[in-house]
Amino acid sequence: MTEKQQAEGTVGKALSVLDTIASIGHPVRLVELLPHTKYPKPTLYRLLQTLTAQSMLAYDPDRQTYSLGVRLVRLAHAAWNQSSLAPIARPHIDALSKKLCTTVHLAQLDNGQALYLDKRNAASPIEMFSQAGKVGPGYCTGVGKVMLAFLETEQQNDALKKQAFHAYTPNTHTSKESLQKELNEIAKSGVAFDNEEHEPGIICIAAPILSAKNRVIGGLSVTSSTRRHSLADLKDLQPDLLSTAKGIGQAAESWYFPDQNNSLKT
Amino acid sequence: MTEKQQAEGTVGKALSVLDTIASIGHPVRLVELLPHTKYPKPTLYRLLQTLTAQSMLAYDPDRQTYSLGVRLVRLAHAAWNQSSLAPIARPHIDALSKKLCTTVHLAQLDNGQALYLDKRNAASPIEMFSQAGKVGPGYCTGVGKVMLAFLETEQQNDALKKQAFHAYTPNTHTSKESLQKELNEIAKSGVAFDNEEHEPGIICIAAPILSAKNRVIGGLSVTSSTRRHSLADLKDLQPDLLSTAKGIGQAAESWYFPDQNNSLKT
DNA sequence: CCATTTTGTTTCAGATAGTGAGACGTAGTT
DNA sequence: AACTACGTCTCACTATCTGAAACAAAATGG
Numbered sequence: 001m002t003e004k005q006q007a008e009g010t011v012g013k014a015l016s017v018l019d020t021i022a023s024i025g026h027p028v029r030l031v032e033l034l035p036h037t038k039y040p041k042p043t044l045y046r047l048l049q050t051l052t053a054q055s056m057l058a059y060d061p062d063r064q065t066y067s068l069g070v071r072l073v074r075l076a077h078a079a080w081n082q083s084s085l086a087p088i089a090r091p092h093i094d095a096l097s098k099k100l101c102t103t104v105h106l107a108q109l110d111n112g113q114a115l116y117l118d119k120r121n122a123a124s125p126i127e128m129f130s131q132a133g134k135v136g137p138g139y140c141t142g143v144g145k146v147m148l149a150f151l152e153t154e155q156q157n158d159a160l161k162k163q164a165f166h167a168y169t170p171n172t173h174t175s176k177e178s179l180q181k182e183l184n185e186i187a188k189s190g191v192a193f194d195n196e197e198h199e200p201g202i203i204c205i206a207a208p209i210l211s212a213k214n215r216v217i218g219g220l221s222v223t224s225s226t227r228r229h230s231l232a233d234l235k236d237l238q239p240d241l242l243s244t245a246k247g248i249g250q251a252a253e254s255w256y257f258p259d260q261n262n263s264l265k266t
Numbered sequence: 267m268t269e270k271q272q273a274e275g276t277v278g279k280a281l282s283v284l285d286t287i288a289s290i291g292h293p294v295r296l297v298e299l300l301p302h303t304k305y306p307k308p309t310l311y312r313l314l315q316t317l318t319a320q321s322m323l324a325y326d327p328d329r330q331t332y333s334l335g336v337r338l339v340r341l342a343h344a345a346w347n348q349s350s351l352a353p354i355a356r357p358h359i360d361a362l363s364k365k366l367c368t369t370v371h372l373a374q375l376d377n378g379q380a381l382y383l384d385k386r387n388a389a390s391p392i393e394m395f396s397q398a399g400k401v402g403p404g405y406c407t408g409v410g411k412v413m414l415a416f417l418e419t420e421q422q423n424d425a426l427k428k429q430a431f432h433a434y435t436p437n438t439h440t441s442k443e444s445l446q447k448e449l450n451e452i453a454k455s456g457v458a459f460d461n462e463e464h465e466p467g468i469i470c471i472a473a474p475i476l477s478a479k480n481r482v483i484g485g486l487s488v489t490s491s492t493r494r495h496s497l498a499d500l501k502d503l504q505p506d507l508l509s510t511a512k513g514i515g516q517a518a519e520s521w522y523f524p525d526q527n528n529s530l531k532t
Numbered sequence: 533c534c535a536t537t538t539t540g541t542t543t544c545a546g547a548t549a550g551t552g553a554g555a556c557g558t559a560g561t562t
Numbered sequence: 563a564a565c566t567a568c569g570t571c572t573c574a575c576t577a578t579c580t581g582a583a584a585c586a587a588a589a590t591g592g
Contacts, residue, residue: 009549010317010579015337020346040581045541050277055377064540068345070376073383076342077399078288079334110336111321117339133343186560190411248495275578277552307553311570330569454584 013039017047018056018068020201027065058119074135080132085209085218086117089099089248094234096222096244103223105204109145109151110135111214112162114144117218120129139170142194142206143219148179149186150208171197191238194221201226205234212253220245242253254265283313284322284334312338314479346398349374351484352383355514361388362488362510366503369489371470373409373419375482376401378428380410383484399471405429406438408460408472409485415452416474416482422449437463445500457504459488459497467492471500473511474512486511502521 008016020036021028030045037044039179048066051057055071080086089106089135097104097120106118119131138144138159148159165174173179194204222237274282283363286302288296296311314332317323319336348350355372363370363386372384385397391473404425414425431440439445452458460470472487488503 009316011280012320014277015320018341022341025344025348027348027350029539041539042541042543042581042583043579046579050275052276054281056281067348067350068341070345070374070381072345073333073343073399074401075284075288075399076345079336079338079342080287080331080399082291082293084293084333108336110340115336115340133339133341133346135340167500180513199448207382213286219406260519279550295568307568308552308554308570308572309550312550 013043014047014051014056017044017051018072019055021057021066027060027067029063029065033066035152076133080117083117084252085248086132088251089118089209089218089220092244092248092251093118093220096220096240097121099224100240102237105143105221105223107136107141107147107217107219107221109138109147109159109219112138112148113157114138114141114147114219116143124224137164137166139165139196140168140194140197142192142204142221145179145183145194145223146186146192146206146208147216147219149183149192150210150214151259155227168198169196169200171195173197176214190242194223195231196226203229203231203234205237205241207238207241209245209249209252211249217249217252219249279309280313280317280322283310283317284338284355287323287332287334293326293329293333295329295331299332342399346383349383350518351514352398353386354517355475355484355486358385358510358514358517359486362486362506363387366488366506368503371409371485371487371489373402373413373485373487375404375413375425375485378404378414378425380404380407380413380485382405382409403430403432403434403464405431406434406460406463408458408470408487408489410486411445411449411460412452412458412472412474413482413485415449415458416476416480434464435462435466437461439463456508459500460489461497462492469495469500471497471503471507473504473507475511475515475518477515483515483518486514 017033017037020033024033024036029134030041030048034041034044039047048057049058052066052069054057057066058069059066085108086106093104093106104120105116107114107116109115114136116134116136117132123229138145138148148156151159160176160180163176163179165176165179166172167174173182182192188239190207192206194202194206196203202223202225204221204223206219208216209218209220210219220241222234224234283299283303283305286299289301290302296314299314300307300310305313314323314325318325318332318335321335323332324335325332352372359370359372370386371382373380373382375381380402382397382400382402391488402410404414414422417425426442426446429442429445431442431445432438433440439448448458456473459474460468460472462469468489468491470487470489470523472485474482475484475486477483486507488500488507490500
């Protein structure tokens with residue numbers, strides 16, 4: 001009986017409120033937030049109180065608005081730093097970007113989508129949170145497709161169910177079938193191309209980052225624009241890309257915490 | 267009766283577990299985490315389950331370890347982006363760093379400490395999460411002191427109680443009194459200097475970022491080393507620093523969400 | 533100025549979800 | 563095989579969360 005789903009709990013509810021506020025994208029008042037959630041007013045009120053008390057939300061008394069709080073930034077800092085991928089990949093990405101003079105992305109699979117962990121841009125440097133933490137579609141980005149392609153069949157199917165198949169451009173895959181077909185090819189060839197499938201004029205080549213046991217732990221891509229390169233040009237970068245991806249995979253594997261002493265030694 | 271404190275709730279407990287894992291700084295197993303918390307084993311176990319299910323933690327089945335999850339990174343991305351300070355300050359910081367060819371920091375007050383939101387480094391570019399989200403002491407950094415100095419008396423007192431007064435260097439303030447005295451001077455002069463109080467050889471000049479109502483909303487600093495500059499040199503940068511800080515303050519004020527459409531248009 | 537509406541906050545009995553001592557399963561050791 | 567160490571499960575207990583309804587406080591408007 002009782003359908004299915006559910007199984008949240010107070011913590012789940014609180015976190016979903018955070019997500020909702022994040023998706024709205026600006027500070028919100030209680031009533032504005034209310035229709036976006038499925039909770040009655042007093043419940044939502046209490047959740048907001050709790051989260052505010054925990055610094056997960058910031059409350060502006062003047063405007064009576066809630067926005068995402070600083071504790072998140074602090075925690076994410078730690079998360080990024082102690083992730084077994086991002087900090088390790090950093091020097092490799094630096095080197096690759098410098099050598100090829102192109103934009104390099106590092107991503108990780110998150111619920112069928114590509115979550116960008118790092119970005120190196122040869123020309124205009126510096127991207128902070130504005131890039132890291134961003135999510136892109138799995139079915140029409142280079143890193144997305146390559147990570148999907150190297151997934152175990154079962155996980156791949158799960159992930160495929162979560163794709164939106166929105167046609168951003170004429171080249172975007174719009175069905176599971178056509179995507180699946182390309183994924184098989186990608187798995188064989190070892191690299192994925194984004195042929196303006198997400199944004200017109202933007203192309204890229206992407207490789208998987210694999211663990212020793214061949215599990216996908218991330219994706220690495222070199223991005224360019226059609227006015228600067230062709231897909232064939234990108235293909236030439238494949239050796240560099242693959243060796244960097246391999247290097248990162250090995251580093252991530254062999255490392256596994258050399259007890260880096262960041263933490264809060266404040 | 268019953269002493270005082272408490273007042274957590276399930277959410278608070280769950281979040282404190284996140285903090286604990288963050289402070290440990292590497293993936294942990296259940297038993298390793300256990301002594302760091304005040305929860306009995308089955309309770310902690312369930313909290314970990316919940317957080318893992320929510321992607322706030324990542325679980326490595328091979329090693330049976332938990333580490334901070336990707337959802338944090340996603341949320342922090344949103345938090346950074348929709349904060350009324352960091353994204354707005356970005357171009358100003360870029361310009362300042364470029365003009366002066368120095369390292370520039372943007373920080374915000376977080377529980378008496380300086381939480382770094384952004385950093386621009388003239389020489390070696392790029393600092394991602396490795397910098398943003400980092401916290402530094404309030405009593406012995408330029409941004410920290412300047413933000414404390416411009417606080418309302420009451421909030422200042424609260425914040426002062428939270429200072430550790432650890433003597434990082436011979437120049438570090440080690441008492442509330444000596445710090446308080448300097449804070450008064452800072453409030454008058456409008457800028458704070460860090461005279462190697464946190465790290466030997468590192469000096470900086472910092473200015474507050476103020477809202478229209480003169481509330482401190484952040485701190486901005488220009489950092490250098492004693493081998494490159496003297497405090498007097500930094501003093502010469504004061505006009506540039508102040509005008510940038512003012513510019514950021516005004517931008518943050520006038521803006522207040524022009525309904526930027528980031529969100530997750532994935 | 534008071535009436536009206538909207539939004540934020542509090543109450544409280546009832547329902548749920550969290551709690552943790554203890555038992556149990558499962559590796560890994562000796 | 564006995565032992566140890568750790569992860570997982572059970573279950574009666576109860577702390578916590580729930581949300582309709584009432585209330586308070588602003589904002590609105592006539």
